[in-house]
Amino acid sequence: MEIQLNKTEQLLTDNRALINEARSFLEANGKRYDLSEWVTLKEYAKRHNLETISVVSNWINRGRIPAEDIIEVEELNGLKLIRDKVYQ
Incomplete structure (x- = not known):
């Protein structure tokens, strides 16, 4: 024990x-980022009922999610965090 x-x-x-x-x-x-506002792509897809994280990746590539709402952490193998809000 x-x-x-x-x-x-x-x-x-x-x-x-x-x-x-x-x-x-x-x-x-x-x-300084408030980490309660930022989530991984996987967590974003889960919270917003998206089929896969590919949807979120496509939004990033097409500019639907603006650059100021994306953080890429190179020290964590390029992990991307996005601001947790609804994107139109």
């Missing part, structure tokens, strides 16, 4: 460190 508790505590510590690292990166670019 104690070993499992130690593993859980270590996972929580590691997760906190990763979160802090991500916040540092976003703040290091001279802008």
Whole structure:
């Protein structure tokens, strides 16, 4: 039981460190992003009942989602985040 508790505590510590690292990166670019407003393409598709993330990718490529509503995090293998709002 104690070993499992130690593993859980270590996972929580590691997760906190990763979160802090991500916040540092976003703040290091001279802008501060409220991470509650930004989601991954997969999460956006899920929240807005879209069939696949391909729909969201196409919107980005066609400019339906404006550049100011997209963040690309190179340190996380080019992970894209978009502002969570309805796009027309």
